[in-house]
Amino acid sequence: MRRIITLLYIAVVSAALTGNTYASFPGEVRWHNETADTTKINRILIDASNLADKTPNELMAYIGMRFEGTPYVAGTLEGDPEMLTVNLDEMDCTTFVETVSAMALTIKERRNSWQDFLYNLEQLRYRQGRINGYASRLHYISDWIVDNTHRGNLRDITDRLPGAKYQIKTIDYMSRHRDSYPAMKDDATFEGIKNSEVGYRSHRYPYIRRSALMTKKAPFWIKEGDIIAFTTKIEGLDVTHIGIVMLKDGVPHLLHASSKLGKVVLDPTPLSEYLSKNNSITGARFIRIGEQR
Known part of the structure; x- marks a missing residue:
């Protein structure tokens, strides 16, 4: 209760x-x-x-x-x-x-x-x-x-990584799909969301391409405990899934709350294999807690 x-x-x-x-x-x-x-x-x-x-x-x-x-x-x-x-x-x-x-x-x-x-x-x-x-x-x-x-809580390290590219998207998925969000039935709340999206018109953000991450061994710069956010092809949306990188014998795996597996799980498949099965993913962003490099 x-x-x-x-x-x-x-x-x-x-x-x-x-x-x-x-x-x-x-x-x-x-x-x-x-x-x-x-x-x-x-x-x-x-x-x-x-x-x-x-x-x-x-x-x-x-x-x-x-x-x-x-x-x-x-x-x-x-x-x-x-x-x-x-x-x-x-x-x-x-x-x-x-x-x-x-x-x-x-x-x-x-x-x-x-x-x-x-x-x-x-x-x-x-x-x-x-x-x-x-x-x-x-x-x-x-x-x-x-x-x-x-505010110093996070640090996006993606733009400092070898092979970093940039994606430009207008992020407005929520206002485009108002009916999917019960809270936005309220007009003031809907306008609040639209106002928050204004700063993300033609938003430019770094990412590592999916193809660059589809190697079995982890690139030298990946650290266990990195937050990984998967960028997407979906119009109006920047990221569709997020988790934590874990290393098993030097091979990156995803620790995440999985809708498919129905629980928080250290995914048994390597990150490269996970990416190969998710064609809507364009790549990933890497974030660390605090101001660490």
Whole structure:
């Protein structure tokens, strides 16, 4: 059963006790299972706290594997009104990567409570790190990258990679398919989404072509724990899927929330084979947590 709790008082007390000085904290959270989720968040953060000196990529790989087997469910963030939503029992590809990234950022800050995780999750998921309705959520991966890179949460390394090319697309899939998004029945929300798309007309972004990634051994620059976002041929859309790179004997595999396999899984097929079976993919972008190179 979903429960909504007010966290402002808890945040103030936590700040007083721990010395946290976060500028903002979500007033309300929509939990899928409050007790189980807060317990799991704390357990993972505490278990990973001795890895704080590891690289963010190493943390991404370690934390990501903790969610292996979690059922795939789409649309878990949808609800009225828009709230910071936490559901560790069900994930899609985006919520999986966001959750792991928020935990990795929390560990790098040497913090280990679910309150700290919530702060970082809001920072990653919403424009300028603040919830302000449905349109403030960073729905497009390009928007997610640009906004979070500006604030130092992410670093898109794609344009620094050998063989990087550029794709130019107008990203407006959501406004073109208004009927597919129940929240956009509201005219103000629809206009908010259209306004967020304005900055992505003829958007130019780097990618590595699919053909350059279809080698069995990993290129020298791929690191375990890299976030990989697959670019697409679909009109109006930049990215269709996202996951985390894992290396098995030097061969890249995809750790992701898979709709086909119905769960978070370390894909048994190498990345090259995964790409060979997905003709709508044009290539990939590579992102790292924090400002690491």
